Amino acid sequence: MIKLEEIRFFYTRDSFNLSIPQLAIGRSEKLAITGPSGCGKTSLLNLISGIVRPVSGKIFLGDIELSALNQQDLKDMRLMKMGLIFQQFELLEYLNVLDNILLPFRINPILQLQEKTKERAAALAASMGLGDKLKRYPAKLSQGERQRVSVARALVTKPEVLICDEPTANLDPVNRDRILDIIDSYCDETKTTLIMVTHDQEILHRFHRIINILDYSNYKDKNELNG
Numbered sequence: 704m705i706k707l708e709e710i711r712f713f714y715t716r717d718s719f720n721l722s723i724p725q726l727a728i729g730r731s732e733k734l735a736i737t738g739p740s741g742c743g744k745t746s747l748l749n750l751i752s753g754i755v756r757p758v759s760g761k762i763f764l765g766d767i768e769l770s771a772l773n774q775q776d777l778k779d780m781r782l783m784k785m786g787l788i789f790q791q792f793e794l795l796e797y798l799n800v801l802d803n804i805l806l807p808f809r810i811n812p813i814l815q816l817q818e819k820t821k822e823r824a825a826a827l828a829a830s831m832g833l834g835d836k837l838k839r840y841p842a843k844l845s846q847g848e849r850q851r852v853s854v855a856r857a858l859v860t861k862p863e864v865l866i867c868d869e870p871t872a873n874l875d876p877v878n879r880d881r882i883l884d885i886i887d888s889y890c891d892e893t894k895t896t897l898i899m900v901t902h903d904q905e906i907l908h909r910f911h912r913i914i915n916i917l918d919y920s921n922y923k924d925k926n927e928l929n930g
């Protein structure tokens with residue numbers, strides 16, 4: 704479902720660069736991306752989600768070639784087909800839990816906010832133990848609750864691909880496992896593709912495949928060089 708072909712990427716010519724001859728990620732596959740800090744994990748997520756464009760090569764989501772889309776179509780595609788979850792939760796402090804979950808519908812009219820969407824958002828929140836906190840603001844939520852809100856926001860659009868950048872890095876093991884259980888069962892039930900950057904060795908057993916970005920990056924681990 705996602706295919707990368709002959710991808711080359713760098714920020715500036717003399718900076719780190721990624722070179723990915725072939726990478727295919729199947730529908731309902733769970734892929735973990737690992738590697739040391741600075742080797743290009745987030746850059747790969749940004750390429751797949753169309754946030755940055757490759758210097759050369761092609762990226763497909765199903766039949767859609769991302770590099771052929773203009774900026775607005777890329778944004779619409781991301782909103783309709785992808786759910787994004789980040790380490791820092793990225794909630795808006797002035798919106799309550801329900802409105803944070805509904806944010807994708809509020810920022811783009813291409814997604815139509817209907818009554819049943821609100822019901823879906825409330826049901827998702829309830830399934831994550833947030834049913835009694837819909838009117839609460841992020842400042843009064845725990846870290847684990849904040850991340851559950853951001854997971855609900857990523858799932859409310861029924862994405863085909865869930866893209867997560869170290870979503871449990873700021874959580875204790877109990878909250879980490881709770882979040883990962885929610886993500887796992889959602890992906891299993893809906894056959895959603897899961898792509899997750901993680902440093903956490905303890906969670907790798909949850910994935911079908913693990914790739915190390917060092918296989919695609921010219922990054923040199925400074926500790927190894929000095930050692």
Ligand SMILES: Nc1ncnc2c1ncn2[C@@H]1O[C@H](COP(=O)(O)OP(=O)(O)OP(=O)(O)O)[C@@H](O)[C@H]1O
Nearest residue numbers: 714715718719738739740741742743744745746747
């Ligand atoms: N906007 C940017 N402009 C220029 N260089 C950048 C930019 N963003 C990241 N880099 C550099 O590109 C390299 C890869 O960054 P990236 O964020 O993809 O790494 P990462 O593996 O996700 O790191 P971490 O695990 O620390 O989050 C790093 O050396 C970083 O300094």
